[in-house]
Amino acid sequence: MELALAVDLGGTKIAGALVDRGGQVGPVSTVPTPAKDGPDVVVRAVRGLLRDVLRGGWPDRPGAADPGTSVRAIGVGTAGVVDVQAGTIVSSTDTFTGWAGTHLGAEVRALTTDLLERPVPVHVQNDVDAHALGESWRGAAAGARSALVVAVGTGIGAGVVLDGTVLRGAHHVAGELGHLPIGGADHLRCPCGRPGHLEALGSGAGMRRHYAWLSGDGSVLDARGVVALATAGDRTARQAVRESAAAVGRGIAAVVTVLDPEVVVVSGGVAEAGPLWWRPMEQALRAELVDVLEDVPVLPGSLGVAAPLLGAAASAWRLVDAA
Ligand SMILES: [Zn+2]
Numbered sequence: 542m543e544l545a546l547a548v549d550l551g552g553t554k555i556a557g558a559l560v561d562r563g564g565q566v567g568p569v570s571t572v573p574t575p576a577k578d579g580p581d582v583v584v585r586a587v588r589g590l591l592r593d594v595l596r597g598g599w600p601d602r603p604g605a606a607d608p609g610t611s612v613r614a615i616g617v618g619t620a621g622v623v624d625v626q627a628g629t630i631v632s633s634t635d636t637f638t639g640w641a642g643t644h645l646g647a648e649v650r651a652l653t654t655d656l657l658e659r660p661v662p663v664h665v666q667n668d669v670d671a672h673a674l675g676e677s678w679r680g681a682a683a684g685a686r687s688a689l690v691v692a693v694g695t696g697i698g699a700g701v702v703l704d705g706t707v708l709r710g711a712h713h714v715a716g717e718l719g720h721l722p723i724g725g726a727d728h729l730r731c732p733c734g735r736p737g738h739l740e741a742l743g744s745g746a747g748m749r750r751h752y753a754w755l756s757g758d759g760s761v762l763d764a765r766g767v768v769a770l771a772t773a774g775d776r777t778a779r780q781a782v783r784e785s786a787a788a789v790g791r792g793i794a795a796v797v798t799v800l801d802p803e804v805v806v807v808s809g810g811v812a813e814a815g816p817l818w819w820r821p822m823e824q825a826l827r828a829e830l831v832d833v834l835e836d837v838p839v840l841p842g843s844l845g846v847a848a849p850l851l852g853a854a855a856s857a858w859r860l861v862d863a864a
Contacts, residue, residue: 544599544611545857546591547850548649549668550583550619552576552636556846557590559599559608560616560854564679566847567601570594576636580643588652591615595656609656615649615663616857618671618849622713628665631713634732662864664856670707670716673700674852676806680844685803689796690842691718693789694809695764696732697740701800705855719744721792725784728754743789745811752781768814782814783821790825797830797837808842 542561549556555574559567570593575582595608621633621640628646646663654660666674673690682688682702691699697719701708708715719740720733729750731738741747745764752767753759756777761767764785770778793805805826811818819841827835842848 542599542611543613543861544608545854545861546594546612546615546653547854547857548587548591548615548617548619549671549846549849549853550574550587550617551668552620552634555583555586555590556850557587557594558847558850559594559597559612560850560857561599562858564851564854565601566850566854567594567599568597569846569850570597576640577638579639580630580637580645580648583637583640584643584645584648584652587617587649588656591653592656609658612657612661614661614857614861615653616671616853616855616860617645617649617663617665618668618853619645619665620668623665623667623670624713625664625666625709628663662857662860664853664860666707666709666853666856667698667700667713668849669698670700670709671849671852671856672698672808673702673716673806674705674707674855675844675848675850676808676842676852677702677705678855679851680848681806681808681840681842682804687800687802688804688806689716689793689800689802690806690808691789691793691812692809692842693743693745693807693811695745697744697789697792699796701796701802718792718796721795723788723792725788739788739792743785743792747788748781748785748811751785752778755781764811764814768817771817779817782817785811786818786820786822787825790822790827791829793822793839794826794829797826797834801834802837805837805839806842807839808845808848812841 726742729741
């Protein structure tokens, strides 16, 4: 049997698993990301994780070949803007020290050669793109020829998948809808430094800051806290959740209007807050769409944390097939 090693490299943790050709995911291992310790330490952490994944094997298939010799490729979804062709990190937030310029593909390939007893091809892409590809391959957008997959968590990201391929863009940032200008966000500054962007209001961090702005209460630590207050009946918290969610809906509507995707998938920690968030998001989205688009399916993600691993594996398999 043939297996791919998939890696989801985020700001706080790294997850890894074996994935087969059909999209079955083996046991998932995780380690904390030593993001502040520099790229060399991060890549060594990836190597250690993959060694553990290989030792864990493929338990559902007794008698299968040794996972080490069955591994055909490695797929990595990582935080940061990625040049997929070069396998390098173009830029990243300051969560990671020295991440920009890292030749991640080449370094992972070199550091895993001894583990796998030969070098294997390594595919590197942005983690949100990997997430989008995973939902398109085996998740909520499976079977659709085109999909917009939006992740709403601490930040906001999105990936556009067309015929099984992620749209990367000329500058490696296609799908970054967090930086759309959006009405109602002028009082909040986006992490990119500009006021009025969607991420400043629609992300989890944005929801928290919007609540602080509305209420004068800066003591609520995160979006979860705002949602808990809203659920308990706090009117200002309800307003913050509603307006934050509606901003996401309007932002998605703008992208749907340009791309006309077959399906929209919305996932991430904030999107899982329930109808209190989902209803105003979908209402605002549909209110903005022209009649011919108004029935576009808008679905929650179905894969959770497995989505970026599956997307990373899908790209690894594509690399194998193209060789
Ligand atoms: Zn921005």
